[in-house]
Amino acid sequence: MSAQGLAPSTAPAARTVLLVEDDALVRLVTxxxxxxxxxxxxxxxxAQEAYEAIIAxxxxxxxxxxxxxxxxxxxxxLARMLKAERPSLPVILTSGxxxxxxxxxxxxxxxxxxxxxxxxxxxxxxxAGGSS
Numbered sequence: 001m002s003a004q005g006l007a008p009s010t011a012p013a014a015r016t017v018l019l020v021e022d023d024a025l026v027r028l029v030t031x032x033x034x035x036x037x038x039x040x041x042x043x044x045x046x047a048q049e050a051y052e053a054i055i056a057x058x059x060x061x062x063x064x065x066x067x068x069x070x071x072x073x074x075x076x077x078l079a080r081m082l083k084a085e086r087p088s089l090p091v092i093l094t095s096g097x098x099x100x101x102x103x104x105x106x107x108x109x110x111x112x113x114x115x116x117x118x119x120x121x122x123x124x125x126x127x128a129g130g131s132s
C-alpha cells in the first residue's frame with residue numbers, strides 16, 4: 001500500500017468509500033468533498049492498488065473508480081473482477097473517455113465531469129440497496 005492513501009480518514013463515518021483516481025487533483029478534491037458528507041474515504045491511485053488492497057482484506061462499502069487509471073488493470077476490469085469475486089460490493093464507474101452504455105453493463109456509470117452531489121447520491125443509492 002502506498003503512503004499516499006490507503007489509510008482511512010480520521011473522521012468517524014458509517015460507510016467507507018474506496019476512491020480510485022489517478023489524477024491526484026481530482027482525487028484530492030473528490031475525497032475531501034466526500035469526507036465533508038461524513039463518509040470515510042480511502043484513496044488509491046490505480047485500479048491495481050485498489051484491487052490488491054481489497055484482496056488483502058481492506059473493508060470498504062463501495063468502490064468509486066475512474067475507468068482509465070495508470071497500470072495494467074483499469075477501472076472497468078476492476079469492476080468486472082469485483083463483480084465476479086465480491087458480488088455484494090457495489091462499484092461505481094466514472095470516465096470522461098468512455099461510452100456510458102458500455103460501462104453500465106458492469107456497474108452504474110457517471111460521466112465526467114460530474115458534480116460531487118451526484119456522486120454522493122449515487123453512493124447513497126448503493127447503500128440503500130440500489131443496483132450495482
